[in-house]
Amino acid sequence: MSNQLRTVFSEGLWHNNAGIVQLLGLCPLLAISNTAVNAIGLAIATLAVLTMSNFLVSLARPLLQPEIRIPAYVLIIAALVTASELIFNAFLPILHDRLGIFLPLIVTNCAIVARAEAFASRHSPALALIDGLAYGIGFGWVLVIIGMCRELIGTGTVFAGMNLLLPTVSADGIRVADSGLLLALLPPGAFFALAALLIVRNLIRDRRVR
Amino acid sequence: MKNESVSVIAGTLRLVAIATLAAGIVAGAWHVTRQPIADNLHAQRMAEFAAVLGDTQFDTLDYNTPRIIESPHGLPGTAPAVIYTAYQGGELAAWVFVVHASGYNAPIQLMIGLRPDSEVIAVRVLNHSETPGLADDIERTKSDWISSFDGQRVANASDPRWALRQDGGEFDSFTGASITPRAVVQAVRDTAAWAQQNAVERLGLVHDE
Numbered sequence: 531m532s533n534q535l536r537t538v539f540s541e542g543l544w545h546n547n548a549g550i551v552q553l554l555g556l557c558p559l560l561a562i563s564n565t566a567v568n569a570i571g572l573a574i575a576t577l578a579v580l581t582m583s584n585f586l587v588s589l590a591r592p593l594l595q596p597e598i599r600i601p602a603y604v605l606i607i608a609a610l611v612t613a614s615e616l617i618f619n620a621f622l623p624i625l626h627d628r629l630g631i632f633l634p635l636i637v638t639n640c641a642i643v644a645r646a647e648a649f650a651s652r653h654s655p656a657l658a659l660i661d662g663l664a665y666g667i668g669f670g671w672v673l674v675i676i677g678m679c680r681e682l683i684g685t686g687t688v689f690a691g692m693n694l695l696l697p698t699v700s701a702d703g704i705r706v707a708d709s710g711l712l713l714a715l716l717p718p719g720a721f722f723a724l725a726a727l728l729i730v731r732n733l734i735r736d737r738r739v740r
Numbered sequence: 741m742k743n744e745s746v747s748v749i750a751g752t753l754r755l756v757a758i759a760t761l762a763a764g765i766v767a768g769a770w771h772v773t774r775q776p777i778a779d780n781l782h783a784q785r786m787a788e789f790a791a792v793l794g795d796t797q798f799d800t801l802d803y804n805t806p807r808i809i810e811s812p813h814g815l816p817g818t819a820p821a822v823i824y825t826a827y828q829g830g831e832l833a834a835w836v837f838v839v840h841a842s843g844y845n846a847p848i849q850l851m852i853g854l855r856p857d858s859e860v861i862a863v864r865v866l867n868h869s870e871t872p873g874l875a876d877d878i879e880r881t882k883s884d885w886i887s888s889f890d891g892q893r894v895a896n897a898s899d900p901r902w903a904l905r906q907d908g909g910e911f912d913s914f915t916g917a918s919i920t921p922r923a924v925v926q927a928v929r930d931t932a933a934w935a936q937q938n939a940v941e942r943l944g945l946v947h948d949e
Binding site: 564586590593594595597598601602605606608609610612613614616617619620621623684685710712715716 | 747750751754755757758759761762763765766768769770772773776777780784871872873874
């Protein structure tokens with residue numbers, strides 16, 4: 531069991547990472563990674579939806595049959611995304627406004643339906659839940675790293691607006707430089723940041739192979 | 741053939757069960773969040789009104805029943821313009837216009853508070869898609885620029901002071917982005933001039949002198 535757990539985590543966090551290995555969910559990954567706070571917000575929402583959808587899909591296994599499994603996943607994921615959108619709107623309204631359309635668009639994140647099909651529909655609810663956590667954290671750390679890099683290069687600051695998530699923290703963030711390179715905040719910056727991360731990932735993988 | 745139809749019915753029933761579960765999740769979340777969301781929306785709108793009304797004293801504001809004027813209305817933007825009216829003791833205290841400036845990427849939704857003599861109380865940007873880092877200084881949270889409208893008056897729609905400095909006016913531009921501030925200045929100018937000319941006749945708002 532503990533071996534299985536280790537496999538689940540190493541797959542989700544690194545070897546089969548949704549963001550930098552499977553390259554799933556690129557649309558929110560590239561669009562919302564312009565600041566660290568936005569990235570953390572979307573990472574939390576995606577993590578919650580992925581974990582719950584894995585758990586519920588696994589619970590619903592007795593009801594699944596091949597012909598209806600895709601509509602069943604869609605129903606479960608759509609319900610969870612709608613619920614998380616309502617919860618963000620109620621309790622983190624400013625972050626909800628900043629994430630905008632990308633919060634409801636979690637429903638189209640292929641990483642979630644991929645885990646439902648490839649794992650949750652074939653394993654026990656407990657293991658599916660852990661798999662959801664592992665892949666959610668795996669997607670989340672990629673999102674947050676890209677968000678931090680883009681914000682730092684783009685504005686010279688990281689974690690600006692952190693008070694949206696933690697009301698006690700300063701809104702100013704950590705200032706490293708006085709100004710930044712605007713390109714990093716614009717859409718091309720997202721592609722450059724992802725490409726840089728993929729280079730690092732490939733270097734590490736190649737070194738391990740040797 | 742018979743087996744197939746049994747499997748279709750079974751599949752339908754199972755899907756109905758899952759749909760019921762999904763509907764339950766949404767209903768539960770809606771039930772828990774309904775009140776906080778309504779409160780947030782109300783607080784957010786009140787904060788916006790408070791910002792553009794400044795120190796204006798008012799006891800009633802028609803924020804549930806504003807006047808909506810369809811295009812062509814002579815105001816900035818092609819979308820319908822929304823006009824809220826604040827009263828103090830039955831007398832007109834201020835107007836709040838929601839209009840759209842023609843931004844670089846998309847219309848910029850502006851909320852403009854005006855006194856009955858069309859002096860600008862304050863302006864806020866409600867919504868925009870301008871380039872981040874370059875033109876988003878129109879947001880109050882990013883810069884004080886939008887406060888340069890506070891207390892300004894407009895002589896008429898071609899008032900030369902109501903332009904960017906580089907165009908011979910009195911308003912600052914942004915480095916590398918002049919289309920956005922120019923659009924906002926023109927929209928506020930046109931709204932104030934419109935209010936001066938049309939408010940009484942088109943809105944039937946007679947302010948007792």
